[in-house]
Amino acid sequence: xxxxxxxxxxxxxxxxxxxxxxxxxxxxxxxxxxxxxxxxxxxxxxxxxxxxxxxxxxxxxxxxxxxxxxxxxxxxxxxxxxxxxxxxxxxxxxxxxxxxxxxxxxxxxxxxxxxxxxxxxxxxxxxxxxxxxxxxxxxxxxxxxxxxxxxxxxxxxxxxxxxxxxxxxxxxxxxxxxxxxxxxxx
Numbered sequence: 001x002x003x004x005x006x007x008x009x010x011x012x013x014x015x016x017x018x019x020x021x022x023x024x025x026x027x028x029x030x031x032x033x034x035x036x037x038x039x040x041x042x043x044x045x046x047x048x049x050x051x052x053x054x055x056x057x058x059x060x061x062x063x064x065x066x067x068x069x070x071x072x073x074x075x076x077x078x079x080x081x082x083x084x085x086x087x088x089x090x091x092x093x094x095x096x097x098x099x100x101x102x103x104x105x106x107x108x109x110x111x112x113x114x115x116x117x118x119x120x121x122x123x124x125x126x127x128x129x130x131x132x133x134x135x136x137x138x139x140x141x142x143x144x145x146x147x148x149x150x151x152x153x154x155x156x157x158x159x160x161x162x163x164x165x166x167x168x169x170x171x172x173x174x175x176x177x178x179x180x181x182x183x184x185x186x
Contacts, residue, residue, distance in 0.1 A: 036107060043103045050103040054096055090176035097169035104162030105155075112151045113166035115144050120174035129178070 042048045069076050102110045119141040125131040152158060 036102065036110070039099065039102055040107050040110075050099045051096070054099045057095065057099075058092075086179050087176070090172055090179050093172035094169060094176045097165055097172055100165040101162060101169045104159060104165055106157050109151060109155050109157075109162065110166070112148050113170060114173070116148055116170045117173050117177065119145055120170055121177055124174055124178050 039053060042053060043050065068074060098110075098114070101113060105113070122133045122137065122141065126133055152163065
């Protein structure tokens with residue numbers, strides 16, 4: 001004897017899917033924020049070297065990816081080193097420079113500097129890939145750039161090393177975001 005009959009409709013499936021997406025987005029945001037604050041705490045409290053922490057991140061990521069490959073979460077694809085080298089270098093550079101930026105800057109400055117990625121991507125696409133950007137889109141980036149400038153100008157803990165690492169992090173992250181779609185089908 002059935003106590004109830006559950007019949008999924010299309011609306012029910014969409015509701016479940018929406019809940020899963022909302023949960024995934026929330027988990028991603030919370031974990032990203034937690035990682036940033038945990039890294040900053042490690043830098044400040046333990047005077048842990050940024051490059052060592054970056055190495056730890058890469059080792060953990062490599063081990064986790066190997067475990068996922070063994071569990072058939074994804075299929076390993078062999079590609080020529082030359083086809084993925086620009087992507088790999090830009091990825092490594094973006095992790096290294098953003099970690100150095102976090103070490104030398106406040107969390108707020110670190111996060112604001114990352115928001116410069118979009119204007120830099122637009123610049124790279126316009127100059128190097130001949131993909132013009134519309135005026136309304138350019139105008140929407142102006143408040144972001146002005147806000148980052150104001151933060152940098154009035155930041156109590158402003159330092160040259162932090163600014164250089166933040167700028168390099170933004171540049172390499174932008175290159176990574178531009179190169180990534182090109183390398184997708186290697």
